[in-house]
Amino acid sequence: MLHDISMTIDGAAVASDQRLDVVDPATGAVIGSSPICTGEQLDAAMAAASAAGNGWSRDDDARRHALRDVATILRANVDELAGILTAEQGKPLADAAGEVRGSAAWFDYYANLDVGDQVVQDDERAQVIVRRRPIGVVAAISPWNVPLLLANWKVAPALRAGNTVVLKPSPFTPLSTLRMGEILSEILPPGVLNVVAGTDELGVWMTAHPTPRKVSFTGSIATGKRVAVAAAADLKRMTLELGGNDPAIVLDDVDIASVAPALFESAFNNAGQICCAAKRVYVHESRHDELAEALVEIARTVKVGPGTAPDVRMGPLATPVQRDHVERLVDQARDAGAQVLTGGRRMGDDGYFYEPTIVTNADPDSDLVAHEQFGPALPLISYDDEAAALGHANATNYGLGASVWSADPGRAADLADRIQAGTVWTNSHRGLGMHIPFGGVKWSGVGIENGPWGLDAYTDIQVLNRAR
Ligand code: NAD
16 A cells, blocks of 8 residues: 655655545555645745755756756666556556656756757857746646656756756646655755645645746646636746647548557557547548448457556556546437447446447537547547548647648648647657657647757746947
8 A cells, every 4th residue: 555655845755644545547446645735835845946946056067967867766666656657547557667767768868958058149249148047946737647757748857957846746646756756855955856745726826826936737728727827926937738639630542551550559548548649530531431440440459457467558547537528428429429339338347447439420519529538439530521621620729739641741741731739740640759849739738848948948048148
């Protein structure tokens, strides 16, 4: 049982009298608990982060080394962290281990990236230098689907740029992040990374707190809007990585045998709980049935089960609320005349499993198509005219990712050019990397994570204008 994992505040392990149960989504059983941070403890975390900022921001080399040490210690603890992650989130162990290794890779990447000055004028009148200064204390708030990696998309660049951080994981998956905080307290100076935990209310306190100068949030659009309102009160900088309803447009010239597995993997990885998963497929009417059949065949062979069992490719939904949400969307679509070709039901008596589900003939305006399902249910919509498919793809407030699938790179590129999304893939749907900027347009986000752009997002520009 995981009942003794602490918060990390000012380098010390901090407990709390009040605790929140954490449940294994594969069984529904309580596997541990997380502390619930009090207002005083949050104040202490913010004060520690603020006090640590001075020393931390001054020594670029020390930060670089510390980030490398973080990467090393994360790699040394892959098994423990992956075990906790699978236990609280449900994903297969191999994917959880990949998430921990990915986190380490993000720290290595940012350790090697320079927070450089840029000379924009150097003449007889002046030398003008654009400097990148840390913003200060960053309040980082993460979701439950990819808890460690998405937290570290924030922590690594924020620390590299010289900021200090107060990090809050989701109440559904707090343990892996809290444990990471304990492990990293062995290397990071006290106060540089504080990890607190609690209910959603703690997120509200953090965004309203006067100390942070930046809020970095990943989560739903609805919460993102609340965060933006709270951050506006004292003009905190913000990065918001929000929900997506990514369209995949499949043209008439594709090779279904290669498209179907790639599309399936993109839509059903992490049981569909990925912000930039393919969430609605527009397929040319001449290839609709063939693609549907191929996806159904794959769906029926996927091994679904607890993330700890060997060969399992899909775990449960992470929360009962999410399972109920997916169930409701599929049931509504079915009641309105859509065909559920495979899946469409809960699985087993324990845990929050839902069958990999392929749906055709859903109304384009149904919630299953028009909203983010964030689960293992994929609707296919047939089109006869590319312009109509493009219209459907863009007729939404979401704008995170999208993909176009075609044997003809020119056709794919032409359509990709007209899609409104932060990332458009062709003949794939999901490639992300520490060096590749990631963010949403429209309601899918504000700002960018990853790459040098992600580092810039944790800096304020200061101009040093030296008159000659
Ligand atoms: P959520 O918005 O419910 O919660 C996210 C985090 O915000 C949690 O830590 C939660 O405790 C906290 N929170 C809740 N209310 C708050 C408030 N009023 N103020 C401050 N913090 C608050 O999201 P979720 O259900 O955990 O995550 C799923 C959503 O996240 C999906 O919509 C998904 O698409 C999105 N997501 C986006 C990305 C991306 O990079 N764009 C990545 C992963 C997930």
